[in-house]
Amino acid sequence: MSTHDRDPTPFTGTDAQRADWNLALGQRIIKRRMRLSLTREDLCDRTGLRRRSLQYVELGQRGVSAYALAALARALECSTDHLVGHTAAPWLNRGKPAGGDPETSTEQRTADTEAQQ
Numbered sequence: 449m450s451t452h453d454r455d456p457t458p459f460t461g462t463d464a465q466r467a468d469w470n471l472a473l474g475q476r477i478i479k480r481r482m483r484l485s486l487t488r489e490d491l492c493d494r495t496g497l498r499r500r501s502l503q504y505v506e507l508g509q510r511g512v513s514a515y516a517l518a519a520l521a522r523a524l525e526c527s528t529d530h531l532v533g534h535t536a537a538p539w540l541n542r543g544k545p546a547g548g549d550p551e552t553s554t555e556q557r558t559a560d561t562e563a564q565q
Contacts, residue, residue: 469511471507473505474506475506480526484524484525488503491520491524494523517532
């Protein structure tokens with residue numbers, strides 16, 4: 449297990465609350481990954497996470513460190529706030545993904561292509 453696969457972040461809620469939070473996080477990661485047409489392996493390549501670790505996170509069986517959360521957000525072209533459920537929009541900067549300009553966003557390119565058709 450690499451250092452950023454572990455979940456060292458203290459959680460002050462109950463075990464049930466933590467389990468619910470982990471499950472919701474995993475579901476948001478899966479939804480975003482599918483929206484970008486990425487496989488688990490693709491996401492692992494982009495983040496450096498091990499496939500088994502990502503699988504546990506997506507299934508809600510494990511939380512993520514701040515480092516892994518940031519890596520996932522970058523790879524999924526969204527904000528960390530979106531992944532943890534603080535905002536419904538994938539990014540916060542007025543339509544710009546966390547990584548930069550919307551023209552570099554896979555989602556934006558897809559929307560542009562659909563609009564042209």
